[in-house]
Ligand SMILES: Nc1ncnc2c1ncn2[C@@H]1O[C@H](COP(=O)(O)OP(=O)(O)OP(=O)(O)O)[C@@H](O)[C@H]1O
């Protein structure tokens with residue numbers, strides 16, 4: 001799941017427009033996409049055609065109250081169109097900023113909610129409000145990529161360094177390093193000023209900028225007035241072309257990334273190094289010549305790690321480092337399976353006998 005926050009504390013630089021139309025473009029390219037609107041103005045929510053926002057189904061409930069009373073992502077999803085879902089915003093979300101800003105770990109709420117989501121999306125796009133408050137901070141922490149839209153029509157680059165320092169803070173304090181990329185918006189190829197600004201923006205972001213430049217296109221505005229993405233309004237427009245190219249760049253990045261399966265394996269490895277606990281196994285068999293322990297933790301396979309070592313009293317021993325959980329196991333003594341005689345906890349298995357079990 002790629003989580004992309006679209007952030008810039010400057011108002012009107014194209015955050016929402018990019019959130020809506022990037023979502024539309026990714027959906028057109030067959031990617032399941034969830035737009036999470038955490039701007040109390042709820043422009044992205046309206047932009048995707050949701051006029052009446054039910055507060056009970058809004059992003060407010062991702063943040064509010066105690067951990068137990070918060071709703072999970074699945075309960076808040078509203079279907080928009082093929083490959084497009086949204087968690088809508090609501091004006092009450094503005095109260096969250098005030099109520100949660102001093103809470104320990106409040107910064108992780110959105111990240112945890114998305115990590116615990118029971119549905120899988122290819123992309124989650126978060127539309128941020130125009131400030132650097134609690135909600136934006138939550139989005140920056142949740143994201144593995146941050147897109148900073150910068151318009152060429154005004155002096156919009158002024159606030160970018162402040163946003164960048166906030167990302168640095170997240171890197172230092174929370175050990176989280178999202179990719180950060182600039183996106184030029186509302187570019188007018190005929191205006192000198194636009195050209196000058198484009199060069200300045202490229203100087204600031206250096207390599208960390210999308211090649212795609214979003215041009216100023218009235219079709220984009222018209223689509224928004226009709227509460228739809230540019231792809232439902234005018235597929236032949238410059239705006240549709242630009243946002244499709246932007247989605248194309250994101251899909252190219254996908255190819256450069258580790259395959260999902262390998263990524264999950266690495267995560268597991270990292271997790272097991274940090275959280276694993278020691279588990280000791282003993283089996284008394286002074287006459288045996290080889291003893292192994294097999295179970296859910298090693299896919300019931302005999303390997304070098306499953307081998308126990310005999311001590312001088314006739315006990316075979318081994319210590320394994322396992323992620324906490326519930327495990328079944330058995331000993332294999334000279335090729336024959338045995339339950340653990342020292343452990344009274346057992347569970348029956350599909351083969352008509354039982355395995356020893358433990359919780360770590
Ligand atoms: N490429 C574009 N061509 C024409 N108009 C655009 C383009 N991008 C954005 N706009 C218009 O500019 C205005 C501001 O854009 P948008 O709402 O996306 O900015 P924002 O950063 O989300 O604003 P806010 O900070 O208030 O959330 C809107 O009226 C939008 O329709």
Ligand SMILES: [Mg+2]
Nearest residue numbers: 015016039043
């Ligand atoms: Mg907006």
